Amino acid sequence: MIVRKKDRVVVLGITGKQGTFWTEKMIAYGTNVVAGVNPKRAGEIHVGVPIFPSTAEAIEKVGGEVGVMFIPPPMAKDAAVSAAEAGLKLLVVLTEHIPAQDVMVIHAAAAKYGARIIGPNTAGLVTPGECFIGIMPAFVPSVFKPGRVGVISRSGSLGTLVCLNLTRAGLGQSAFIGIGGDPMIGTTTRDALEALDKDVRTDSVVIVGEIGGVMEESAADYAKRMTKPTVALIAGAAAPTGKKMGHAGAIVTGNAGSYLSKRQALEKAGVVVVDTPSQIATAVAAGLKPRTAGSKVAVSE
Amino acid sequence: MNFEEYAAKSLVLRAAGIPVPHGILCINAAEAAMAASKLGPCVVKAQVPAGKRGKAGGIKSAPTPNEAKRFATQILGMRISNFTVERLLVEEQAEVVREFYAAVLHDPESRKPLILFSTEGGMDIEEIVATKPNAICRTQVDIDQTPSQKDFASMLTGASLGIAAPKIVAILEKLYAAYRANDAELLEINPLALLADGRVVALDCKFVLDDAALYRQPEIAKGGAPGVMTALEQRGADNGLKLIQLDGNVGVLANGAGLTMTTMDVIRHFGGRPANFLEIGGEAYTKSEIALDLVLSNPGVKSLVVNFCGAFARTDVMADGVVKAWRKLRPTVPVFFSIHGTGEDEAVALVRGGLGIEPYDVMEDAIQAAVKAAQ
Numbered sequence: 251m252i253v254r255k256k257d258r259v260v261v262l263g264i265t266g267k268q269g270t271f272w273t274e275k276m277i278a279y280g281t282n283v284v285a286g287v288n289p290k291r292a293g294e295i296h297v298g299v300p301i302f303p304s305t306a307e308a309i310e311k312v313g314g315e316v317g318v319m320f321i322p323p324p325m326a327k328d329a330a331v332s333a334a335e336a337g338l339k340l341l342v343v344l345t346e347h348i349p350a351q352d353v354m355v356i357h358a359a360a361a362k363y364g365a366r367i368i369g370p371n372t373a374g375l376v377t378p379g380e381c382f383i384g385i386m387p388a389f390v391p392s393v394f395k396p397g398r399v400g401v402i403s404r405s406g407s408l409g410t411l412v413c414l415n416l417t418r419a420g421l422g423q424s425a426f427i428g429i430g431g432d433p434m435i436g437t438t439t440r441d442a443l444e445a446l447d448k449d450v451r452t453d454s455v456v457i458v459g460e461i462g463g464v465m466e467e468s469a470a471d472y473a474k475r476m477t478k479p480t481v482a483l484i485a486g487a488a489a490p491t492g493k494k495m496g497h498a499g500a501i502v503t504g505n506a507g508s509y510l511s512k513r514q515a516l517e518k519a520g521v522v523v524v525d526t527p528s529q530i531a532t533a534v535a536a537g538l539k540p541r542t543a544g545s546k547v548a549v550s551e
Numbered sequence: 552m553n554f555e556e557y558a559a560k561s562l563v564l565r566a567a568g569i570p571v572p573h574g575i576l577c578i579n580a581a582e583a584a585m586a587a588s589k590l591g592p593c594v595v596k597a598q599v600p601a602g603k604r605g606k607a608g609g610i611k612s613a614p615t616p617n618e619a620k621r622f623a624t625q626i627l628g629m630r631i632s633n634f635t636v637e638r639l640l641v642e643e644q645a646e647v648v649r650e651f652y653a654a655v656l657h658d659p660e661s662r663k664p665l666i667l668f669s670t671e672g673g674m675d676i677e678e679i680v681a682t683k684p685n686a687i688c689r690t691q692v693d694i695d696q697t698p699s700q701k702d703f704a705s706m707l708t709g710a711s712l713g714i715a716a717p718k719i720v721a722i723l724e725k726l727y728a729a730y731r732a733n734d735a736e737l738l739e740i741n742p743l744a745l746l747a748d749g750r751v752v753a754l755d756c757k758f759v760l761d762d763a764a765l766y767r768q769p770e771i772a773k774g775g776a777p778g779v780m781t782a783l784e785q786r787g788a789d790n791g792l793k794l795i796q797l798d799g800n801v802g803v804l805a806n807g808a809g810l811t812m813t814t815m816d817v818i819r820h821f822g823g824r825p826a827n828f829l830e831i832g833g834e835a836y837t838k839s840e841i842a843l844d845l846v847l848s849n850p851g852v853k854s855l856v857v858n859f860c861g862a863f864a865r866t867d868v869m870a871d872g873v874v875k876a877w878r879k880l881r882p883t884v885p886v887f888f889s890i891h892g893t894g895e896d897e898a899v900a901l902v903r904g905g906l907g908i909e910p911y912d913v914m915e916d917a918i919q920a921a922v923k924a925a926q
Contacts, residue, residue, distance in 0.1 A: 268863075323763065346834075349734055349764035350657055354694045357662040362695075373862050385863035387893040405809020407832055410892050411860040411914065431808060434662045460809055463659055485812035488819040489828070493795050526817050528915050 251340065251368060251437055251445050252425045253316060255380045258284045260305055260314040260338065262321055262329050265291050269320035272385055273297050279389050281381040284312045287329075305329075306336035318342040318374070318383050326370070327352035334365040342383050343369035343430070353434050360436060367436025368429065373406025376413075376426035384428065386410065397422015399534055400446035402439055403458035404431050404465075408485055411527050412458050419531030424452040433462070439469040447476050454479040454534055457521070461486030462507040470515035479537025480521045481530055484512050552760040552775040553600035557640045559758035562774045563738065567729035569722050570752040574642035580623040586641035587619035594642050595622040599634035600776035602675065602757070607631045612644060633779045645754060649715070650742035652676065653723060655730035657737075658691060666690045666727065668719075670710050672742035692727070700724055718751040719743070733771055734764035783848055790841050792829060799824025800925045801918075802852035802884070804842055804873070806864040807832035814858045817915055823922030826852045836864030839872030847882050853925040854885050856918050861892030870898035874905035885924045889917040 264286030374384010379396035403409030597609030650672030787794030
C-alpha cells in the first residue's frame with residue numbers, strides 16, 4: 251500500500267471532470283498512469299493516456315498493478331469487482347456513499363482474486379517526491395515533502411493538515427496512507443501500521459484516527475510490539491454520542507468507538523496521543539530523539 | 552434511515568412472507584377502540600423509531616376496547632427518546648410459549664453480513680451479550696454465496712428448538728433475503744415468538760435502511776420515520792448538508808468530517824463550546840455560501856471559526872462562497888480564518904481582499920481567538 255513510481259496505474263472513470271483533473275495532477279507529479287477505462291470512449295487518448303473498454307483489456311495491452319476509481323456510487327460495485335477480477339493488486343476506491351452491501355461484495359471479490367482495497371471513501375495514497383494516487387494535494391509543497399514519517403489517516407482533510415504541520419516542522423513523510431472514512435474499509439489502521447512498521451524508509455508513524463469502530467483499538471494491539479515511535483490524534487472528543495458525524499464510520503453508541511476507549515488503548519500500547527494537530531510535530535520530533543530506556547515522552551499543552 | 556415497527560413489519564417482513572400478528576395502525580383513541588373490537592384482546596403499541604418503548608410505558612395490553620381506548624389516550628403524545636408518539640399499532644394479543652432473537656446486520660470487522668440468533672428473545676441484544684453470551688449463534692455469511700436452507704438449519708444446531716425448528720429455519724432464510732433485497736443495515740426480529748397455536752411470528756421488528764442505498768429503494772424509503780431534526784438541521788438536509796446543532800457559541804465551518812471534528816475538539820480544548828457540526832467536504836465543498844448562512848442562522852453563535860484544509864476540496868472555491876455570503880448577510884459576529892492546502896494562495900487573497908481579514912497561520916491560534924471572542 252506504499253505506492254512507488256514504477257507502479258503502473260489504471261484510472262477507472264478517467265474522462266469525468268474529477269477523473270480528468272486528478273489524472274493530470276497525478277501524471278504531473280510523477281505517477282505512472284498507463285491506462286484509463288471507459289467503455290464508451292475506448293480507443294481515444296485522454297490527457298495523454300490511452301482509454302480501454304475494460305480494466306482486463308487495459309492490463310492485457312499495457313499492464314497495470316494499481317487501480318484508482320473515479321466512479322459514482324451506483325456503478326462502483328461492478329467497476330471494482332471487474333477490476334479485482336482483471337488482476338489489479340491494489341485498488342484505491344475514492345467513491346463516497348457506496349451502498350454498504352455493495353461494499354461487502356467488493357471486499358468479497360477482492361478476497362477472492364487477491365486484491366487489496368484501499369477505502370472506500372479514501373483521499374488516496376501519497377509517496378512524497380515520488381507519486382500519488384487519489385485526490386490529495388501531494389503537489390502542494392507546503393503540505394508534503396519527502397522524509398521518514400509515515401502517516402495513516404481516515405480523513406483526507408485532517409490528514410492533509412497533519413502532513414502540513416509535519417512539513418512545517420521540517421519533518422518530511424515517507425508515505426501517506428489514506429485508509430478512508432467508511433465503516434467497512436479494505437485496509438485498516440492496523441494493516442497500514444504494520445506496513446509502515448516494516449517499511450525501511452519509515453522511522454516513525456502518525457495515526458490520524460476518528461471516533462467510531464474499533465480500528466484504533468485494534469491498531470493499538472499491534473503498536474504494543476513496535477519499536478518505531480508512534481503518535482496519534484483522534485478526532486471526535488467533542489462529538490455528541492449517537493450522531494453520525496459526516497462519515498458513516500464516525501458514530502459513537504454507548505462506549506464502543508468512543509474517544510476515550512481509543513485514547514486509552516493507544517496510550518496503553520505506548521503511543522503518544524496528542525490533543526491538537528500542532529502538537530503532532532513536537533511529539534514526533536521528541537520521539538525520534540535518542541532516549542534512555544523507560545523514559546516517557548511528554549507533550550506540553 | 553430508521554423505520555417504525557408497523558412500517559418495518561408491513562413493508563419488509565410481511566412482504567418477505569414472514570408471519571406477523573394481525574394489527575391495525577391508529578392515530579387516535581377512537582380508532583384504537585375500533586381496532587380492539589375487531590381484533591379482540593390486544594396490545595397497544597407506541598410507534599416511534601426507538602427502542603425501550605415498553606420500559607417507557609409505551610406498550611400496554613388491553614383486554615377490551617374500552618381499555619384500548621384508555622391506553623391509547625395515555626400513550627398518544629407521550630415523549631419516548633426525543634420522539635412524540637403520534638401513531639399506535641394495535642395488535643392481536645399473542646399467547647407466547649417461547650421467545651427467540653433473530654437479526655441480520657453488517658459486521659464491519661469481517662466486512663460480511665452477520666446472522667445472529669438466540670433462544671433468549673425479548674431482551675436487548677446487548678443484554679443477552681452481557682448476561683448469556685453463550686446463548687447467541689453468530690454466523691458470518693459470504694455475501695456472494697446465499698446460504699441454503701441446509702446452511703440455515705446448521706446455524707441453529709444445538710439451539711434445541713423442537714417443533715418450531717423448521718419454521719424458524721424458513722424465517723431466517725426469508726429474513727436474510729429481505730436484508731439483501733431491501734438494503735438493510737440492520738433487520739432484527741425481537742422477539743420472534745412461538746405461540747400456543749404453533750405459529751412462529753415476529754412480535755417486533757427493527758429495520759434500518761442504508762442511507763447510501765436510498766436512491767435505489769425509493770418505495771421503501773417513503774415509509775421511513777422522520778428524524779428528529781431542528782428547523783435549521785432540516786434546512787441543511789434540504790440543501791444536502793449535514794448539520795448538527797449543538798449548545799455552544801463558537802460556530803464551525805470546516806471541510807471534511809475529520810477536520811470539522813478536530814476543530815470542535817480544539818474549541819473545547821481551549822475551554823470553548825462548539826455551536827455546530829457542519830461538513831462541507833467531498834462534493835459539498837462548493838456549498839460554502841449556503842453553509843455559512845446555516846451556521847450564522849443559529850442565534851447562539853457569538854464567534855465563528857472558518858477552518859479550511861484543502862485536499863480534494865479547493866479552498867479558493869470555498870473562500871469565494873464564504874466571502875459572497877458574508878457580504879450578503881453582513882453578520883456582526885467576529886470571524887477567524889485558517890486556510891491551507893489546495894488553492895491556499897488564492898483563498899487567502901480572497902479573504903484578505905474581500906473582507907479585509909487576515910487569516911491565521913496556525914489553526915489553533917484562530918480557534919483560541921474565536922473562543923476568547925465568544926466569551
